[in-house]
Amino acid sequence: MIRSFLRALVALALLLGSAPLAALADPPAYDDPGMHFAAPPDFEKVDIPPTDPRGSDQSEDPTPVAAFVYHKGKIDQRVISISVARFDGPVSEFATSHITQARQNGDTFVAKNEKTTLQNGMPAVFLKVDSGATAGNFLQRFEYLVCDGTRSIAVAYVGPQGTFSEDAAKAALASLYVVVYPKRRP
Numbered sequence: 001m002i003r004s005f006l007r008a009l010v011a012l013a014l015l016l017g018s019a020p021l022a023a024l025a026d027p028p029a030y031d032d033p034g035m036h037f038a039a040p041p042d043f044e045k046v047d048i049p050p051t052d053p054r055g056s057d058q059s060e061d062p063t064p065v066a067a068f069v070y071h072k073g074k075i076d077q078r079v080i081s082i083s084v085a086r087f088d089g090p091v092s093e094f095a096t097s098h099i100t101q102a103r104q105n106g107d108t109f110v111a112k113n114e115k116t117t118l119q120n121g122m123p124a125v126f127l128k129v130d131s132g133a134t135a136g137n138f139l140q141r142f143e144y145l146v147c148d149g150t151r152s153i154a155v156a157y158v159g160p161q162g163t164f165s166e167d168a169a170k171a172a173l174a175s176l177y178v179v180v181y182p183k184r185r186p
Helices: 002-024 091-104 166-173
Strands: 029-032 035-038 044-046 063-070 078-086 108-117 123-131 139-147 151-160
Touching (some): 091 108, 091 139, 091 151, 151 166
Antiparallel strands (some): 044 063, 063 078, 078 151, 108 123, 123 139, 139 151
16 A cells, blocks of 8 residues: 555656656747647757737738757758748749749759648648858758748748758658638737
């Protein structure tokens, strides 16, 4: 009887002792009413001030809503960023506009532009973008572009060229899940 009581007490202590640790842990994830994304566990979440998950009313420019960093400050640092903007058109229209803006930044080359779907079936465009040739900072960026009926969403994986593959970028972005944004939600 005493032995089972002690086991129960130890189990309860372990359970209660681990609860605050789990509550303090900030998983590298982003959630809003229309989207879920979980970064790989070796990424750290970057603090971004809370914003409207639908994008800004004052600007058509994308609003960053989440960012995650891998090997912060190291030569092979990589960043995953999520940006949104108010937009109610098709993903093909958003992709065309997004690519045009990227090309206006100078030494940017869109190496891949393909229609795809996310794992949950949401239509998307996958891009591979190379940049930085004139500055000597060669970066590669892989992006999923998605529209959820209320906003455009760009989820990008960026890092120094040659430090990761397209497959690694796709694996890091694989948890992206987007649904139609609820119209009556803020």
